[in-house]
Amino acid sequence: MPHRKRRRRRPRHRDLAASIAAATQPSASPATLRLVACDGTTTRETVVQRPEALAPEREQWPVLWIDVEGLDDLATIREIGQIFGIGDLALEDAVTPDERPKVEVFGHQVLIAVRMARYDGDSVVTDPMAIFLGDRHVITFHDRSSHDGFEGVRQRIRQHRTRIGELGADHLCALLLDAVIDGYFPVLERFGDRLEELEEEALESPTRQTLARIHDVRNDLMTLRRALWPTRDVLHALGRESTAYVGDHARSHFRDSYDHTMELLDLMESYREIGSDLRDIYLASINNRMNDVMKVLTVIATVFMPLTFITGYYGMNFHTDSPWNMPLLRFRYGAFVAAGIMLATTLGMVVFFWRRGWLRRWH
Numbered sequence: 001m002p003h004r005k006r007r008r009r010r011p012r013h014r015d016l017a018a019s020i021a022a023a024t025q026p027s028a029s030p031a032t033l034r035l036v037a038c039d040g041t042t043t044r045e046t047v048v049q050r051p052e053a054l055a056p057e058r059e060q061w062p063v064l065w066i067d068v069e070g071l072d073d074l075a076t077i078r079e080i081g082q083i084f085g086i087g088d089l090a091l092e093d094a095v096t097p098d099e100r101p102k103v104e105v106f107g108h109q110v111l112i113a114v115r116m117a118r119y120d121g122d123s124v125v126t127d128p129m130a131i132f133l134g135d136r137h138v139i140t141f142h143d144r145s146s147h148d149g150f151e152g153v154r155q156r157i158r159q160h161r162t163r164i165g166e167l168g169a170d171h172l173c174a175l176l177l178d179a180v181i182d183g184y185f186p187v188l189e190r191f192g193d194r195l196e197e198l199e200e201e202a203l204e205s206p207t208r209q210t211l212a213r214i215h216d217v218r219n220d221l222m223t224l225r226r227a228l229w230p231t232r233d234v235l236h237a238l239g240r241e242s243t244a245y246v247g248d249h250a251r252s253h254f255r256d257s258y259d260h261t262m263e264l265l266d267l268m269e270s271y272r273e274i275g276s277d278l279r280d281i282y283l284a285s286i287n288n289r290m291n292d293v294m295k296v297l298t299v300i301a302t303v304f305m306p307l308t309f310i311t312g313y314y315g316m317n318f319h320t321d322s323p324w325n326m327p328l329l330r331f332r333y334g335a336f337v338a339a340g341i342m343l344a345t346t347l348g349m350v351v352f353f354w355r356r357g358w359l360r361r362w363h
């Protein structure tokens with residue numbers, strides 16, 4: 001059984017005892033309570049209007065799953081805690097938005113805190129989700145903004161494709177955690193498309209927005225890493241160590257979810273390396289474009305150097321009659337001859353640069 005670590009002191013901004021009055025105000029939306037009850041042959045699924053209706057259900061069914069959607073209705077959450085014997089300290093950990101993934105034993109309840117990943121527009125968000133595992137019940141708490149990643153589990157229960165009534169609440173808990181982990185795969189798959197688009201953009205038309213999008217991808221990957229890395233430790237503890245209410249069958253499922261988490265971490269690290277490479281590609285593309293610009297400017301300056309010399313040389317107008325004065329000063333078509341010389345010089349230099357391959361890159 002995992003040892004309970006010393007809790008770090010943090011502001012009690014979500015303390016239930018101090019927030020019940022605020023939770024009962026009209027601004028607090030009531031939580032949605034979904035109940036799924038199973039035995040060996042029968043399954044019942046319904047939406048419960050009031051928490052007190054859960055008490056008789058708890059005594060009737062061998063396996064009970066209560067899914068609580070909405071973390072701002074603290075009065076309802078506390079009432080559920082009183083029915084199932086969950087203390088305020090454990091409930092506070094369940095509804096704290098920035099709670100780190102962990103597994104901890106509170107009396108006769110096992111708290112498993114994890115985070116669910118989803119896309120909010122173009123950014124990745126990880127929402128807190130808590131699971132309380134008891135002898136015959138599982139209670140899940142998550143926010144309304146979280147996507148319903150448990151619908152697949154409900155479908156399996158409706159279609160009788162799982163033996164939750166026979167295997168117990170720990171098997172249901174294993175299925176729920178497996179659904180949470182599987183929810184990370186489509187999020188990471190979308191990263192692959194984003195990285196391909198950024199690679200093409202960084203090579204062909206890099207801009208400042210390109211670099212900003214590369215940093216956004218790296219930040220999103222860091223968000224996933226902060227959620228997945230401690231989740232790996234949670235699944236390792238559930239799959240390898242002796243934990244209350246977790247049997248051997250469920251422990252094997254937790255080990256399988258641990259393997260999936262390691263696969264996700266490996267994929268995420270690969271994407272992080274690609275993100276670092278994209279930043280280098282962006283900087284190299286910017287340097288290449290700057291080199292091309294400097295090459296063009298250098299060629300233009302080099303072409304105009306002899307023209308500047310010719311015009312400067314013929315700008316020295318000596319008016320004395322001397323055989324050593326510059327030619328064409330008194331020639332009627334001298335200006336046209338000088339212009340022809342400059343044109344021929346320019347064309348000759350351009351041809352020379354082209355043959356050397358200095359103009360083909362930006363042509």
